[in-house]
Amino acid sequence: MGIEIKKLTLADCLSLESYSNLRPVYISERQPVNQFIWEEFYDTHYYRNDTYMMCVIKAKSMLSPMMPLCKTDDIPAVFSEIKEHWNKVLNQPLNMYLIDESFLTILRALPGFEEEFTVEDCRENYDYVYDAEKLRTLSGKAYHKKKNHLNSFLKNYEGRYEFRTLDCSDVAEIESFHDRWLDNRDYEDKHSSMRSEENGIHRLFKYCGFVDCQIGGVYIDGKMEAYSIGSYAPEIKCAFIHIEKANINIPGLYNYINQQFLIHSFPEAEIVNREDDLGQEGLRKAKLSYQPIRLESKYNIYQRSL
Structure with a gap:
C-alpha cells in the first residue's frame, strides 16, 4: 500500500508526540499543540x-511534506519512499x-542530493531556545534590564x-481577555497575520480537555491581564511556549x-523553545x-526537476 494522505484531525495531532520522540527533535512543529493551532492556516x-509520521501542508498550490518524524537510522529510507511517491x-x-x-545533514550525505535539491535557509522560521533557569531567575548581567522591568512591575x-494556573474552566475568561x-492591535495586524493564530487559539480552547497543555494567567485587581499556553517534551526536558x-x-x-509561567508550569524544564519570529x-x-x-x-528543500 502506498502513501495515503489524510486530513489532520485532533486525534492525529495527539499521535504526533510518539513519533517526535523517535529521535531528539527540538523544533516547535514537533509538538501537537503547535500543529493543532496552525492546522487551519x-x-x-x-x-x-x-x-514515521509526516504532516503535509499546502504550499505554492501543491501538497508538500514537512520533515517526517522517524528514527535517525531510518531517515535515508523514509526520504527515499517519500521522494518516490511525490515523483512517480x-x-x-x-x-x-x-x-x-x-x-x-543526513540528506546532504545522500548520493546525488546536492545536485538534485536546492536548500533554502529559513531564518524567519528559526526557533529561539533558552536556558530555562536563566529565564526563571533573570540572574546575571545579560538580564539586568529584564530584572529591572520585572522589579518595577512588582513594585x-x-x-x-x-x-x-488555569484550566479548561477558565476558557471563557481567557477568550474574553x-x-x-486584539482590540489594542492595529487593524492590519489584527486581520492578517494574527487571524490564523486567533482561529487556532479558539479551536484549541474548544477542545481544551483533549489537548495536553499548560495554561497560566496573570490577574491585576482581580482582572485577567495576561495569559500563556505551553507544552512539555520530557524526553528532551524542553518547555515549548506556544502563546x-x-x-x-x-x-x-x-x-x-x-x-512565572516557567516557574509554576515547567519547573523541571532545562531548556525553553519560544518558537519563531515570523520575520517580524x-x-x-x-x-x-x-x-x-x-x-x-x-530549512526547506526544493527538487530542481523530475
Missing part, C-alpha cells in the same frame, strides 16, 4: 505508518518544509497582582508572566533580548 494533512505517483517534484539541522503593582488584547499575550499598557507584565523585526528584537542559547535552524 496550513490546511494540514498527514501520513503515518509504523516507521503524484508526478511532482519533492519540496519539503521545515527540516531541522540534523535531518538535513508598581504590589498587592494587586496574582499568577494563577484575548478579544480585548503569550499580555496587556501592553502594563510595563513589565510580559516579563512577569514569562518568568520587533518580535525578533524582543526574542533576542532574552539571550537565547541557540537558534534552532530550519
Whole structure:
C-alpha cells in the first residue's frame, strides 16, 4: 500500500508526540499543540505508518511534506519512499518544509542530493531556545534590564497582582481577555497575520480537555491581564511556549508572566523553545533580548526537476 494522505484531525495531532520522540527533535512543529493551532492556516494533512509520521501542508498550490518524524537510522529510507511517491505517483517534484539541522545533514550525505535539491535557509522560521533557569531567575548581567522591568512591575503593582494556573474552566475568561488584547492591535495586524493564530487559539480552547497543555494567567485587581499556553517534551526536558499575550499598557507584565509561567508550569524544564519570529523585526528584537542559547535552524528543500 502506498502513501495515503489524510486530513489532520485532533486525534492525529495527539499521535504526533510518539513519533517526535523517535529521535531528539527540538523544533516547535514537533509538538501537537503547535500543529493543532496552525492546522487551519496550513490546511494540514498527514501520513503515518509504523516507521514515521509526516504532516503535509499546502504550499505554492501543491501538497508538500514537512520533515517526517522517524528514527535517525531510518531517515535515508523514509526520504527515499517519500521522494518516490511525490515523483512517480503524484508526478511532482519533492519540496519539503521545515527540516531541522540534523535531518538535513543526513540528506546532504545522500548520493546525488546536492545536485538534485536546492536548500533554502529559513531564518524567519528559526526557533529561539533558552536556558530555562536563566529565564526563571533573570540572574546575571545579560538580564539586568529584564530584572529591572520585572522589579518595577512588582513594585508598581504590589498587592494587586496574582499568577494563577488555569484550566479548561477558565476558557471563557481567557477568550474574553484575548478579544480585548486584539482590540489594542492595529487593524492590519489584527486581520492578517494574527487571524490564523486567533482561529487556532479558539479551536484549541474548544477542545481544551483533549489537548495536553499548560495554561497560566496573570490577574491585576482581580482582572485577567495576561495569559500563556505551553507544552512539555520530557524526553528532551524542553518547555515549548506556544502563546503569550499580555496587556501592553502594563510595563513589565510580559516579563512577569514569562518568568512565572516557567516557574509554576515547567519547573523541571532545562531548556525553553519560544518558537519563531515570523520575520517580524520587533518580535525578533524582543526574542533576542532574552539571550537565547541557540537558534534552532530550519530549512526547506526544493527538487530542481523530475
